[in-house]
Structure formats: C-alpha cells, structure tokens
Amino acid sequence: MQTNQDIRIVPIFDQMANPKIWSDFTRLEMLCDTVKYGYRTDDSDRNRIFKGHMDDWKHEKYNFAFAAYDDKIMVGFVTGYREDKSTMYLRNLYVNPQYNGMGIGKKLLVQSERAANLIVPNMSVVSLNGAVSFYENCGYQTTDNRCLAKKISQNMVGVVPVFKTLLGGMRAKICVDYDKTLVRQCVHQPIFVYVTYEGEIDAVAIRTPDKEIKIWTNEKKRVMSDFYKKQLLRAFEKVK
Numbered sequence: 357m358q359t360n361q362d363i364r365i366v367p368i369f370d371q372m373a374n375p376k377i378w379s380d381f382t383r384l385e386m387l388c389d390t391v392k393y394g395y396r397t398d399d400s401d402r403n404r405i406f407k408g409h410m411d412d413w414k415h416e417k418y419n420f421a422f423a424a425y426d427d428k429i430m431v432g433f434v435t436g437y438r439e440d441k442s443t444m445y446l447r448n449l450y451v452n453p454q455y456n457g458m459g460i461g462k463k464l465l466v467q468s469e470r471a472a473n474l475i476v477p478n479m480s481v482v483s484l485n486g487a488v489s490f491y492e493n494c495g496y497q498t499t500d501n502r503c504l505a506k507k508i509s510q511n512m513v514g515v516v517p518v519f520k521t522l523l524g525g526m527r528a529k530i531c532v533d534y535d536k537t538l539v540r541q542c543v544h545q546p547i548f549v550y551v552t553y554e555g556e557i558d559a560v561a562i563r564t565p566d567k568e569i570k571i572w573t574n575e576k577k578r579v580m581s582d583f584y585k586k587q588l589l590r591a592f593e594k595v596k
C-alpha cells in the first residue's frame with residue numbers, strides 16, 4: 357500500500373515537449389469520469405479529449421501544470437491559467453480513484469496556489485458536482501452555483517516553481533532585486549525561486565541549456581544557508 361510520502365508532485369514546465377503527459381492525463385481523466393461520474397467513453401472520445409487539451413494548452417497563456425506520480429505512473433494532475441490580472445483559473449484537477457483520500461488532490465491544489473500566488477491574489481474554479489465539498493474543505497467559497505473562489509495570499513515559504521508563461525509577471529519583480537542580466541537568462545526553463553516568510557524572493561535558480569544549475573541570491577538580504585541551497589537543488593531532481 358502506497359503512502360502519501362511515496363507520491364511525487366512534479367511541476368510540468370514544458371507540456372508541449374512531451375505529449376505523453378497529455379495522453380497519460382487523458383487516460384486518468386477518462387478513468388475518473390467513468391468511476392466517479394459514470395460516463396461511458398471510447399477511443400473516439402479519447403482522441404477528442406486529447407486534442408481538446410492540446411488546443412486549450414496552446415490558447416491559454418500564463419498557465420501552469422503539476423502532476424502526481426507513483427513511481428512512473430501518473431496518479432494525479434492539475435492545470436490552471438491566468439484568467440485576468442488578479443485571478444488564476446484552476447482546471448483539470450483529477451486523482452486516480454484508487455488513490456483518493458491520500459491527500460494528493462489537496463497537495464496538487466496547494467502547489468497550484470503557491471505557484472499562482474507569485475503573481476495573482478485570487479484563485480477560482482468551476483467545480484464538477486462531486487468536488488464542490490472538496491474545494492470548500494480546502495478553504496474555497498461558493499460564489500455562484502458551482503463556481504468557487506479563494507484569496508490565496510498565504511504563507512508560501514520555500515521553493516516555488518516559476519512557469520515559463522508566468523514569467524511576464526515575474527520578470528519585473530526579479531528585475532527590481534537582481535542583476536538585469538539575470539532577467540535575460542531567465543528565459544531558460546526550469547526556474548525555481550526561494551520565497552521567505554515575508555513573501556519575498558530571496559533566491560532564483562535556473563538550469564541552463566548546458567544542464568548547469570545557477571543560483572542567484574539577493575545580496576541585499578541575508579546570505580542564503582546551505583540548507584536552502586540544497587532545497588533549491590533538490591527541486592530540479594523532480595522536474596519533468
């Protein structure tokens with residue numbers, strides 16, 4: 357029996373680079389829809405759903421995605437995109453029914469909120485019927501029918517991924533505290549930042565195209581301890 361600790365939550369930086377992510381997710385979504393909501397689906401549905409995801413992905417700017425893996429098997433997934441300047445819109449939160457109740461859905465939601473919180477103060481979602489209480493349990497309030505929302509300003513101390521398409525909002529923020537040349541280098545993915553208790557970005561870490569990891573600390577602030585540096589380095593081990 358797997359425990360919550362065996363499940364890795366992985367930020368998916370470049371979704372288009374690996375279509376297997378979307379075929380894995382399509383399979384997961386169809387399984388959940390059948391088990392939870394009794395939908396019957398076949399191969400033509402599979403193709404349609406897969407194409408729909410790829411299409412959405414191309415059109416939704418400022419997006420993010422996380423997947424939960426049990427070894428190499430995708431057992432959970434979530435995406436989101438920026439709806440307007442103050443709100444991230446959560447989509448596609450699914451957990452394999454065999455793994456329900458292990459805290460995976462909540463973990464995916466919290467990771468999404470942490471990533472979103474770097475650039476917007478609010479999260480919203482249009483929930484499927486069976487998940488409204490799940491969101492309420494996680495601090496969301498119903499605004500209209502199945503629409504729920506949450507103010508996400510929360511303590512997010514630690515390592516947070518910065519998704520490529522969210523970079524526009526981050527760029528100015530990093531530019532204020534760091535060397536401007538860094539901003540040019542930040543076009544490379546993946547990027548992680550270290551966020552302090554005060555909600556400030558204390559360090560930025562990128563992996564260059566030569567697979568070298570570079571970490572910049574904010575020298576105006578405290579010197580970064582080895583512990584935090586290790587946490588930043590470890591984040592790269594999880595990247596897909």
Ligand SMILES: CC(C)(COP(=O)(O)OP(=O)(O)OC[C@H]1O[C@@H](n2cnc3c(N)ncnc32)[C@H](O)[C@@H]1OP(=O)(O)O)[C@@H](O)C(=O)NCCC(=O)NCCS
Nearest residue numbers: 449450451456457458459460461462483484487489490493
């Ligand atoms: C909704 C869903 C994502 C929950 O995932 P999960 O991993 O089983 O949920 P978790 O184990 O993280 O549960 C977190 C908390 O919410 C509660 N919870 C989970 N599902 C719930 C539900 N349907 N109704 C009420 N509470 C629920 C859990 O009891 C737990 O409470 P606790 O923190 O007080 O112990 C999952 O059931 C799912 O994939 N459903 C089908 C697809 C779907 O409807 N997705 C939503 C799309 S908008």
